[in-house]
Structures are given as structure tokens and as C-alpha cells.
Amino acid sequence: MSERAEDATVPFGRDDQTDSATEVFVAHRNLLFTVAYELLGSAADAEDALQETWLRWVGVDLSTVRDQRAYLVRIATRQALARLRTLGRRKESYIGPWLPEPLLTAPDVADDVELADSVSMAMLLVLETLTPIERAVFVLREVFGFEYDEIAEAVGKNPAAVRQTAHRARAHVAARRPRGEVSAVQARGAFQAFQRAVETGDLRSLLDVLAPDVVLLTDGGGLVQAALAPVVGAGLVAQVLGRISGAMSLRTTQVNGCPALALRLDGEIDTVIAVRVDDGLITGLYAVRNPEKLSRMDRETALRR
Secondary structure, rough: OOHHHHHOOOOOOHHHHHHHHHHHHHHHHHHHHHHHHHHHHOOOHHHHHHHHHHHHHHOOOHHHHHOOHHHHHHHHHHHHHHHHHHHHHHHHOOOOOOOOOOOOOOOHHHHHHHHHHHHHHHHHHHHHOOOHHHHHHHHHHHOOOHHHHHHHHHOOOOOHHHHHHHHHHHHHHHHHHOOOOHHHHHHHHHHHHHHHHHHHHHHHHHHHHEEEEEEEEEEEOOOOOOOOOOOOOOOHHHHHHHHHHHEEEEEEEEEEEEEEEEEEEEEEEEEEEEEEEEEEEEEEEEEOOOHHHHHHHHOOEEEOO
């Protein structure tokens, strides 16, 4: 359980009910966080959703719960959906492009290909184009494998409506997935070439690995310098990357289950750059510079399905 949940939400006068609830919650916590994060794209908001989930869970009579995992996911989904609407209003006034909060992830996340794809920066941005209900249905069905009747209880719809929503969401996501199948070897090769080019400042090599229509999104949140609009085109993107990385040390890391670059200035993480690869070329670059979004880069976050 998070430190916040342990300190702030476990009531005084623990009893067997509370102990049992705590044990079950802790057992499923990483799954619940992953669900909430995939719905929100924000670790801070996901943690808040989990705290609310705990508050509701500890008051449930466990003897009435047939499937504890499904019940907890249902609570967490409802809390995340409520926060997703609030987060949407915050995004409307956000300065510049909004990007998901990057997470430093353990190697086992990358080993689960489907999980790594679902939490990648590129996929989280695709999920941003869905409605809140479509996003919840897609995540619960396609990523976590819940049945339609279980999802219906989580989102407050009937199973038939959930099936239609799932079909619509799948088609929407499929249309925005990578344009061609990319093997792990291709993706790794493109990323390594990109890393070498950025490290050496080799503009020609950088242009070779960037797609002509590559898009760079930089998220500074109005707190640090960042482009306020997407930067489009290999030439312009290469120029911006040269300026960003020129005075910083650079290191490869695992972000959201995928290789990424962590740029440090005076020993502190300044920028995290994730990539999207299509047909062996980099078509998307996501540079998070907002310091409020970099707090999860100092420790690994456990994600589970």
C-alpha cells in the first residue's frame, strides 16, 4: 500500500475486518494503480484514486464479495473516471502540449509486451482521444481481460452497451496505432541509432532515423521552457533536439516499459524523451520537462496486469 494509504486511510482501532481488507488491497495494489494510471495518465491522480478506493473498500463487508479482484477494480475504475473528468478540465487550461507522466519501470514490464504497449507514451496519447467511458472499457477489456458484465458494473452501463463501446473504441485505437508492424529488434535499432545521433550531435545520422513527418511534443507545463505547439518535420525536430541535449548528460532508461532517454542537468533529471517507432523510423517524440511530472523517475514503479 502507498505510504499515503498506510498513514492517512487506515482507521484507528484495527480489527480483523480492517486487517483482511488491508491484506487484499495490498495484494492487488499494483494492478489497481496500473488500471488507474492507464485511465488517467497521471501517477499523482492515480494515487489519489487508489486512496479513495481504499476508503471505500475498508467499509465493505468482505463476506458479501464474490470476486475481490473484480470488486476492487470496479471501485478503482469509478474513482479514476471521476478524476478523469476533473483532469480533462485541467488540461483545457494547460500551457502547451499535455503529456502523460513518465514512470521509471522495472525490466519485467518490458517483458510483458502487451502491458508495455498499453502504458507506452504513444498508446496513452491514443487513449487520450477516447471518451472517458470508451477509455475505461478499452483498458479493462483489451489490457486486463475483464468480461463485459464485469466492465458494465464498473462503468455503470449495461453489457450490450459496453460491447458496442468496446467495438467502437477498438476501431478508434486501431486507426491510430503504428502504421506498420514493428518488431522489437527494429524498435531497439531505431532507438539506439537515435540515442547515438543525439549523443554525438550528428545531424545527418539524426535525420536518417527521423521520419520526414516526425512530430515532437514538449511538455513544460508553463514551468520551464518548452515549445508551446507541436514541432513537425525532421529538420525542425533535429534542431530542437540539438538545443535540448547540447548542455546535458544523457542516459538510456526504461520509461513506461520502453527505452527512453533521461537528460540530466547538474545531476538532476531535466527531460525525459520517449519515442514512437513506425516502419523502422521515429515518428513521434515525447519530451517531458515539467518538473512536477518527473518525480516518479527516481524510483521504479511496479505495474501489473
